[in-house]
Amino acid sequence: MNSRGARAVPQAAAEGLFRAQPGAQFQPVEGGNALAGFLAERIKGSTQEYRERQNAAQERLDALAAPGSRTTLHVPGALQPAPRAFLPPDEEGHARLKRLDTGLRMIEAAFPQVGTDIELCRLTCAMLEGAWRTRALAPPRAPDPTTACSCPLCRRLPTPPARTLDDYRWRQSAGRPLTVKAWPYRRELDSVLTAGWIWVRQLNDLERDLGLRHRFEDDILVFHEYKRVIETIDTTQVTQLVEGRLAESFSTNSARALVGGLYAAHKRSVDEHWLQQHHAGSVTLPQTNPLGQSAYATLQMLDCLFWHVSPDTELWQEEHLASLLLCRVIDDMADVRVDSLTGEISNFWLADLPTHTKAFYAACTIALIKYGCMPEAHEPMWNTWLMNSTIVWMGLTGRHALWFDGITEGLPPAEDCPLCDLRPDPCAGILTHGTTLTIGPRPTAPALSSRTAELSALCRAQFPGTWALFDAELHAFEALHGPWQGNTDSTWEILRRTYVAAVEASMDAPSRDRARQIQQDAGAVGAETFYTLYDPQTGREDTALLSYMFGCAHPHFIWNATGHRPTTVTGDWLDG
Numbered sequence: 091m092n093s094r095g096a097r098a099v100p101q102a103a104a105e106g107l108f109r110a111q112p113g114a115q116f117q118p119v120e121g122g123n124a125l126a127g128f129l130a131e132r133i134k135g136s137t138q139e140y141r142e143r144q145n146a147a148q149e150r151l152d153a154l155a156a157p158g159s160r161t162t163l164h165v166p167g168a169l170q171p172a173p174r175a176f177l178p179p180d181e182e183g184h185a186r187l188k189r190l191d192t193g194l195r196m197i198e199a200a201f202p203q204v205g206t207d208i209e210l211c212r213l214t215c216a217m218l219e220g221a222w223r224t225r226a227l228a229p230p231r232a233p234d235p236t237t238a239c240s241c242p243l244c245r246r247l248p249t250p251p252a253r254t255l256d257d258y259r260w261r262q263s264a265g266r267p268l269t270v271k272a273w274p275y276r277r278e279l280d281s282v283l284t285a286g287w288i289w290v291r292q293l294n295d296l297e298r299d300l301g302l303r304h305r306f307e308d309d310i311l312v313f314h315e316y317k318r319v320i321e322t323i324d325t326t327q328v329t330q331l332v333e334g335r336l337a338e339s340f341s342t343n344s345a346r347a348l349v350g351g352l353y354a355a356h357k358r359s360v361d362e363h364w365l366q367q368h369h370a371g372s373v374t375l376p377q378t379n380p381l382g383q384s385a386y387a388t389l390q391m392l393d394c395l396f397w398h399v400s401p402d403t404e405l406w407q408e409e410h411l412a413s414l415l416l417c418r419v420i421d422d423m424a425d426v427r428v429d430s431l432t433g434e435i436s437n438f439w440l441a442d443l444p445t446h447t448k449a450f451y452a453a454c455t456i457a458l459i460k461y462g463c464m465p466e467a468h469e470p471m472w473n474t475w476l477m478n479s480t481i482v483w484m485g486l487t488g489r490h491a492l493w494f495d496g497i498t499e500g501l502p503p504a505e506d507c508p509l510c511d512l513r514p515d516p517c518a519g520i521l522t523h524g525t526t527l528t529i530g531p532r533p534t535a536p537a538l539s540s541r542t543a544e545l546s547a548l549c550r551a552q553f554p555g556t557w558a559l560f561d562a563e564l565h566a567f568e569a570l571h572g573p574w575q576g577n578t579d580s581t582w583e584i585l586r587r588t589y590v591a592a593v594e595a596s597m598d599a600p601s602r603d604r605a606r607q608i609q610q611d612a613g614a615v616g617a618e619t620f621y622t623l624y625d626p627q628t629g630r631e632d633t634a635l636l637s638y639m640f641g642c643a644h645p646h647f648i649w650n651a652t653g654h655r656p657t658t659v660t661g662d663w664l665d666g
Contacts, residue, residue, distance in 0.1 A: 122172050122213075122220070122384065122385050122388065123171050123172055124213055125210070125213040125214060125217055125388045126169045126171070126172075126384045126388055127169075128210065128213060129210075129388060129391060129521070130169045130522065132206075132406045133407075133411060133521060133522055134406050134407050134408065135408060135522075136408060136409060136518055137407070137470065139470045140407075140409060140470040140516075140518075143466040143467070143469065143470055144466065144516060146466055147467070150466075151513070151514070151533040151569065151570070152533075153533075154533035154534060154535065154536075154569045155531045155532060155533040156531045157531070158530060158531040159530070160528050160529060160530035161242065161528070161529040161530070162526050162527065162528050162529075163241060163242075163450060163453070163526065163527045163529070164524055164525070165447060165451075165520075165524055165525060166523075166524040167519055167520065167521055167522045167524045167525075168383045168384050168386075168415075168520060168521050169384055169387065169388070169521050169522060170383065170384050171384070172384060176217070176220030176221055176223070176224040176380065177220060177223045177224045177227060177228060178220065178223070179216070179219040179223060180223060183219040183222075183223060183360070186219065186356060186359055186360060186363075187215060187216060187219060190211070190212070190215055190352060191212065193352045194349065194352060197345065197349060200345075201345040201348075203342055203345065204342065204345045204346055204349060207345075207346050207349045207396075208349055210391075210392055210395075211349050211353045211392060214388065214389060214391075214392040215353065215357070215360075217385060217388070217389065218356075218360055218389060218435075219360055221379065221380055221381055221385065221389075221435060222360055222361070222363075222435060223364075224380045225375060225376065225378075225380055225435060226367065226368070226373040226374075226375055227373065228380070230376075239445065239446045239449075241446060241449075242508035242529060243446070243449040243452075243453050243508060244445060244446055244449050246507075246508060246509065246649075247445070247449055247652065247653060248649070248650045248653060249498075249653075250427065250651075250652075250653045250654055250655055251495065251498075251655075252655050253427045253428075253495070253654075253655070254431070254657070255428075255431045255432070255660050257428075257494075258427075258428040258431065258491075260488070260489075260609075260610070285620065286479070286483045286487075287397075289479060289483070289624060290475055290476060290479045291399075292624060292626075292629070293475040293479060293629065293630055293633065294472050294473055294474070296630075298401075300399075300401060300472065343399050346396060347396065349396070350396030350397075353392055353393070353396065354393075354396075357393075361433075361435065364433075364435075365432075365433045365659075368433060368659060375433055375659045376659070377430040377440060377656050377657070377658070377659060378440050378441075378442060379435045379436075379437075379440050379441055379442065380442050381435070381436075381441040381442060382441065382442055382443065383441075383443055383447060385441075386436075386438055386441050386443075387415055387521060389436060390415055390418045390436065391411065391414065394414035394415070394417070394418060395414065398476055399473075400471075400472055400473040401472055404471050404472060404473065407471065408518045408519060408521065408522055409471060409516050409518045410471060410473055411521055412458070412516060412517045412518050412519075412520045412521065412525075413458065413473070413474070413476050413477050413516075415520060415521065416451070416455050416458050416477060416517060416520070417455075417476050417477050417480040418438070419438050419452070419454070419455055420455040420459075420480060420481060420641070420648065421480065421484065422436075422437045422438040422439055423439065423452055423455065423648060423649075423651050423652045424484055424490040424491050424492050424495070424496075425437060425490065425491070426438075426439040426440065426651070426652065426653065426654045427495065427654040427655070428491070430654045430656070430657075430659070431657065431659065432659070432660075433659040438451065439652060439653065439654065440654075448652070449652075450527070451520075452649060452652050453509070453512060453527055454520060454525060454527065455477070455641070455648070456509060456512055456641060456642055456646070456648070456649065457512050457513065457514055457515040457527055458477050458514075458515065458517050459477055459478060459481055459637050459638065459641040459642050460512070460513075460514035460515075460570055460638070460642050461515055462474065462475065462477050462634070462637065463478065463514070463567065463570040463571045463634045463635075463637065463638050463642075464514060464570050465571070465572060467516070475630070475633065477637075478633055478637035479637070481637045481640045481641040481648065482623070482633055482637050484640070485588055485612060485616075485636070485640040486584070486588075486612060486615065486616030486619075486620055487613055487616055488609065488610055488614070488617075489613070491609065491651060492609075492612070492640065492647055492648060492651060493588060493591075493592050493605065493612050493647060494605050494606055494608070494609030495605075495651045496592065496647030496648065496650040496651045497592050497595050497596055497604075497605045497608070497647070497650070498596065498645075498650050499596070499600040500596065500597075501593070501596045501597050502645055504559065504562070504644045504645075507644060508529045509642075509644075509649055510532055510566075510644050510646075511529050511530055511531060511532045512527060512528075512529055512532075513528040513529070513530060513532075514570060515527055532566055532569075533569035533570070534562075534565045534566050534569050535565045535566075535568035535569045538561075538564055538568060539573035539574055539575075541574055541575060541576060541578050542567075542573070542574045544578045544582075545560075545564060545578060545581065545585070546561045546564055548582050548586075549561070552586070553586075555594070555597065556590055556597075559644060560590065562644075563638075563639065563643040563644065566643075567634075567635060567638045567639075567643075571634055571635070571638075574634075574635055575628065575631050576628045576632040576634075576635055577622055577625065577628040577631075577632055580619045580632065581632050581635060581636065583615060583618075583619060584615055584616075584619055584636060585636070585639060587608075587611050587612065587614075587615045588611075588612050588615065588639075588640070589639045589640065589643065589647075591608045591611070592608055592647055593645065596645060
């Protein structure tokens, strides 16, 4: 995070967030509004180069699309004043914030260059404390009067299958270990989580190498955030390594990672505190949470900015921040039902927002995945593969319910489908001035390139009932991407056991056992073939196609994973 620029909140005011006594009249919503303003002052608008490439991409697609009417949907930017206050932290919350402040002051004294990061951490944690206490103790709020929304997105919201906690026993932070390790000489980093970070960095670094591919020390926050990793890593030794290297040669990103570690540890602490209170019967947590649009967006910004390193020149670029926010939304879409059971506060779908807004954000994730399939999307910025790699990682780890929860009964018609006809969009203004999505006739390539035609032929031979749909989606993908030059063998093996298998299951009689089998086999094929996505020649090609098929292709399994059926919070653990 850029440490240059004036702070939006005076130091004395920020310190007051931690020095207020438990009985003081302090409203943490002030921290939330200050945080929103803090971010808004730093966000930079689109660059001319980015706008020119976006316009060129749209002109190319317009030439491939059939004429027809278009519908637009607009939602205002997220960074707006909070509509209501959170409760102030209790005594234990104040104690946690004071401990956090002690650590932040130590880092700031040694590395003043990360003052912006430290201020962001202070404000975010204060807001998080207030949100949890409000969720646990505030009286139930009467729902806002709403009417059934008839927009094309809300009309298509799925009815999710009922789930219990037992349906998610497989969901652990460790995921399914990858057969080919990202760090074969470091046992403790053999996890799908670390492999995902390194993979995204490699995708970004092929042209502009920032030296981030093999700097696991900068990811110190993982040692705080994931319990399984804590058990297998000597966090004290790693911290000493980071601090020692910082003393020898200052690295802004390494100092930021120390701040990120404090934030992750604080979030873990406050999350588990309130879940333990719920489990003990001291409070009763609802499945919903009091986060509004701005509160959710600002809470996720800190987490994402630390996890996904980018050059300072684009750190605060609105396109970059939009991808950070929406990659978290897409994660929440697949995790919503398990998060509602285990009590996670950060899930977007459980936030206190109108259903229409949630549906719009879900559609934004699809529009951004489509945009990431286009060659014009990647040159202007370094960190442009995040959304596409996120959906592929989700589909191949066995950790997310993309296939298990995404398989719904019956195959909906593809004709006049608003999700199929959703145009690609970087959703750049989703935090600031808002975003407008366009629904219109989708472009399609007149003919398939040679390698994509091979995939079509394999499907026709092995799954004739699915072939027509599969072939149509390949034509739509190549309209976005251009001729595909990926690895036919490994890509087909993945698609055969994920997307195609799920389409086949959708056309058959509903079966929870079959859905579970596909979900588990997705983790197995990921372990077998994930290493192919590291190939510098074909990795980006494969990632683009897989992200399209996992996130954008009819019947839109990622969309089918949205929503949840309310039951009760029963979990006493979190997955991060």
